[in-house]
Amino acid sequence: MTSVDMRTSGALADAERWTAHNYHPLPVVIAEGEGSWVVDIDGRRYLDFLAGYSALNFGHRHPGLIAAAHAQLDRVTLTSRAFVHDQFATFCRELAELCGKDLVLPMNTGAEAVETAIKVTRKWGYQVKGVEAERAEIVVAADNFHGRTTTIVSFSTDPDARADFGPYTPGFVVVPYGDLAALADAITPNTVAVLMEPIQGEAGVLVPPEGYFAGVRALCDDHNVLFVADEIQSGLGRTGRTFAIEHEGVVPDMYVLGKALGGGIVPVSAVAADRAVLGVLRPGEHGSTFGGNPLACAVGTEVVRLLATGEYQRRSARLGERLHDGLTALVGQGLVAVRGRGLWAGIDIDPALMSGREACERLADRGVLAKDTHGSTIRLAPPLVVTADELDHALIQLAAILRP
Known part of the structure; x- marks a missing residue:
């Protein structure tokens, strides 16, 4: 892991001190979000490839959803x-x-x-x-x-x-x-x-x-x-x-x-x-x-x-093909299996290379957030508003951490 900035380090220490340990989060402290991106308290940007376990299908602060919330709050x-x-x-x-x-x-x-x-x-x-x-x-x-x-x-x-x-x-x-x-x-x-x-x-x-x-x-x-x-x-x-x-x-x-x-x-x-x-x-x-x-x-x-409108379903189907094609190309180059549909994928990393946790930490160092599950498996679920360029960027970062 790269060194963690002081604000992040302090916030992580406070969280560790004052909260029950029912989660083992990555060492990232998010302060802002928009679309497919979040920004931590030290100003570093990350591409969100977890999307709140699919709670953020429409991205962070979708304008139409925020407007509906603001109107009702009044x-x-x-x-x-x-x-x-x-x-x-x-x-x-x-x-x-x-x-x-x-x-x-x-x-x-x-x-x-x-x-x-x-x-x-x-x-x-x-x-x-x-x-x-x-x-x-x-x-x-x-x-x-x-x-x-x-x-x-x-x-x-x-x-x-x-x-x-x-x-x-x-x-x-x-x-x-x-x-x-x-x-x-x-x-x-x-x-x-x-x-x-x-x-x-x-x-x-x-x-x-x-x-x-x-x-x-x-x-x-x-x-x-x-x-x-x-x-x-x-x-x-x-x-x-x-x-x-x-x-x-x-x-x-x-x-x-x-x-x-x-x-x-x-x-x-x-x-x-x-x-x-x-x-x-x-x-x-x-x-x-x-x-x-x-x-x-x-x-x-x-x-x-x-x-x-069907727009988001069509985006997920179309961009999902791009995501899965890119992931499948990495099988044999650090990945051993790829599963999923649309903008949702489970990938198994060669356990001889690293655990899923270590892979997610390395991805975070490169500005991409994902979450491991059992062993060497990672779940990828970008918001449905993700662009083709953002998908390609994440795939490049994944390929980079898989290199010996």
């Missing part, structure tokens, strides 16, 4: 769901239409949306499917990442996320990702839902085998089971389609959304499903003080309108 920011505000119905309607569903239930964080999906599908199982009380099961995939609540980590297979947080919530069955036979064996009369990521992000941007989700959809249909697609990271333009599951030609019973839905400004999440599913909820059974607040809805509506 009016009202919170009412609670004890009242209806004038931004609520518009957001829910336009998001439901984008998803092709009847209803939307807004929440705040992605984990809240996943918890909502769990509760709704269980209630649907008891009230509609007729599963015996307290017997509902949800099938999930190994190596999943759906959040960090105690219920969600109960079905994680990542020791870092799960260990020492028990006792764990029952009612989940874990199967290998991409294995249709294992899924078929796991479904019982008590199965109410299959909850999976169309592409597994935290696991290293793992793309399922071709035809896998068509098979998942067929199994769910055959057994009267809901298919829930967690599109928190993969959705909202990231892979070149509005939803990553579209690449499989499949429509889920429920979408779970978050991250980019808040435009990188406020936490916004939601589930979207038809009335036959979300209609099982009654007043008082589920809620959130901040869920669907006026500021969130104003920003979220503008996000939906940006996506409705």
Whole structure:
């Protein structure tokens, strides 16, 4: 690593002193951001190739999103769901239409949306499917990442996320990702839902085998089971389609959304499903003080309108080809594998060269921010506003750190 300037060093020391160590951030202290770029407190610019784990699909401080937030800040920011505000119905309607569903239930964080999906599908199982009380099961995939609540980590297979947080919530069955036979064996009369990521992000941007989700959809249909697609990271333009599951030609019973839905400004999440599913909820059974607040809805509506043009999906598809072509050219020159779709890639660095962490530190020294995941794997997810020149710049820096 190059020497760290004094302001950065002091800020890092303060963070280390006063915060719990639930993250291991790179030694960068960001002060400003615009588009695909951020600036640290010492004035150094970095190309952001993480984009807040896809929360910043539209880049830092997108003008239209900032304008929507400013306008709402001058009016009202919170009412609670004890009242209806004038931004609520518009957001829910336009998001439901984008998803092709009847209803939307807004929440705040992605984990809240996943918890909502769990509760709704269980209630649907008891009230509609007729599963015996307290017997509902949800099938999930190994190596999943759906959040960090105690219920969600109960079905994680990542020791870092799960260990020492028990006792764990029952009612989940874990199967290998991409294995249709294992899924078929796991479904019982008590199965109410299959909850999976169309592409597994935290696991290293793992793309399922071709035809896998068509098979998942067929199994769910055959057994009267809901298919829930967690599109928190993969959705909202990231892979070149509005939803990553579209690449499989499949429509889920429920979408779970978050991250980019808040435009990188406020936490916004939601589930979207038809009335036959979300209609099982009654007043008082589920809620959130901040869920669907006026500021969130104003920003979220503008996000939906940006996506409705199709511009960002087309950019992701077109520039994603450029990104993946450039990465594939590095296989055998320090990279051993490349995966992903659109502007989303998981790359495996030759572990004989360096770890993923070391690679990200070297990239940061060269002005590119990315994040490692397990071992020697790095996730790349530039904002969808990234330019071709910015992509090429990042690829040049990656190639440079891979040289002996």
